[in-house]
Amino acid sequence: MDRKEEIIEILKREGTNTAKRLADYFNVSLMTIYRDLKELEDEGKIIRKHGYIKLNEKKEREEDRCSFCGKQTDKRVEVTIYTTKGEKYKACCAHCHFMILKNNKIEEIDIVMLQDFITGNPINFYSAWFVVGSSANPCCQPSAIAFGSKEDAERFSKGFGGTVGDFKTAYETTIKLMKAGQKVKLSI
Ligand SMILES: [Zn+2]
Ligand SMILES: [Zn+2]
Structure with a gap:
């Protein structure tokens, strides 16, 4: 720093x-x-x-708030969205970026970046691999956690469950889970 x-x-x-x-x-x-x-x-x-x-x-506030849910963003899982008009937006996590895409909240999206959940390295949202709906919930649920490689996503999924997929699959899985409602885990 x-x-x-x-x-x-x-x-x-x-x-x-x-x-x-x-x-x-x-x-x-x-x-x-x-x-x-x-x-x-x-x-x-x-x-x-x-x-x-x-x-x-x-x-x-403007810089660190999610453009979809308004939540304060956290560097580990936040998504940065650049538009062709040179504007910059944030989503608190991949889940909210999927919601932004679904609702067409931001026009003329150009480049979208986020961090690999393990290494913290910057990765391109559209070429990242995701684990959707795992038991790890660092931000919104169902969670969508990003990785630079398919192997890392699969390894993570072995420990925490969820579905591994590329951007398109992860998007569809998130929307499906949203419609189905959240699975609730009861601890008795
Ligand atoms: Zn959000
Ligand atoms: Zn979130």
Whole structure:
């Protein structure tokens, strides 16, 4: 994590802060911190007011919310959607991206990226392999968890159940499971 990202994390944790405290924290000069803050401000990520710094909540919310369900996204399973118009959207997980596709919520989708659930490597949504409806539910249910290779998806499915499939199969399986309703596991 670079210093600017860390500043954002600190502001998320502590609310407001001052340049002086941040400079002390990172053990760098005030000039250095001012430069970081200026950049963060230009990117619209923070607001500076009367010597205090805080997150630009509106910007944060828009960037980190699922375009389908509105949930805060989590890096491990989030999906990033780029359109041909140069816009960028997020879905909290593959499940919600399937819902976005089904409902045509985003027009002119170009590139869609997400992370391999095991390695965290970026993979293309449309060439990824998915395990749908397993007992692992890191986000929405039925879960659709992505992998870069079919072998990893199959290995995961051996442990957690669910159906292995490419993008198209996973999409159809998710829609089918949604229509059938959720299987409810009872623990007595
Ligand atoms: Zn969502
Ligand atoms: Zn989700």
